[in-house]
């Protein structure tokens with residue numbers, strides 16, 4: 001009788017990341033999110049999403065690294081600090097612009113709020129006020145110095161990309177419906193990039209195979225999958241975890257100072273006990 005061999009396929013390494021914004025001290029909710037991504041990782045990466053220069057403070061950059069070290073969540077490779085790479089995002093934006101998928105939006109928050117009360121269009125989504133401006137009108141406003149953002153024409157982009165799917169752990173294959181977020185901003189009035197553009201660019205650059213993050217970003221994933229297609233980038237596997245909530249049932253926010261990792265550390269908390277509580281939550 002011939003010997004039977006059992007072959008095991010090599011498992012692809014899981015490369016995940018934690019990508020906080022240095023706009024405050026990390027709290028328990030961040031620790032949970034970082035731990036969820038770290039515990040699955042063969043390679044764990046850190047990225048600081050700091051393109052919103054008005055909200056970031058120098059002390060939070062080092063505090064993030066210090067707090068993660070205290071938790072024992074160590075990362076590999078260099079920390080990607082987004083503000084140091086604006087040229088990368090400009091190049092990605094230029095690709096989309098060259099394909100005619102972006103349009104300038106001159107709306108103020110007040111314009112959008114007023115239009116959103118109109119009896120048409122889904123709530124909370126940009127109502128498309130500037131989508132149909134003529135190029136003459138666009139040029140006139142730009143020349144007159146009116147500040148503008150660049151929005152993605154999602155219907156046009158989705159039509160060009162065709163049907164898109166992504167794999168979400170616990171849910172399975174999901175068809176991307178980027179229209180759910182509307183014509184998102186890809187370059188802000190004050191910064192020539194946006195969260196959606198940078199996150200997609202950097203997940204690919206950092207070879208992220210598994211994006212493990214809070215369920216508050218599940219809707220954003222639909223746009224990210226579209227952007228990956230448009231920019232010729234791979235789509236990672238996604239997992240969206242539940243958000244940690246305080247005793248009042250509300251999600252933890254940066255303003256809840258008692259739950260910051262610094263405060264917990266100062267009060268003598270033990271990282272192992274914190275992780276144990278996550279495992280039970």
Ligand code: GLU
Nearest residue numbers: 019020021049199213217
């Ligand atoms: N920078 C985002 C945040 O702090 C996280 C982005 C992501 O995980 O995709 O909420």
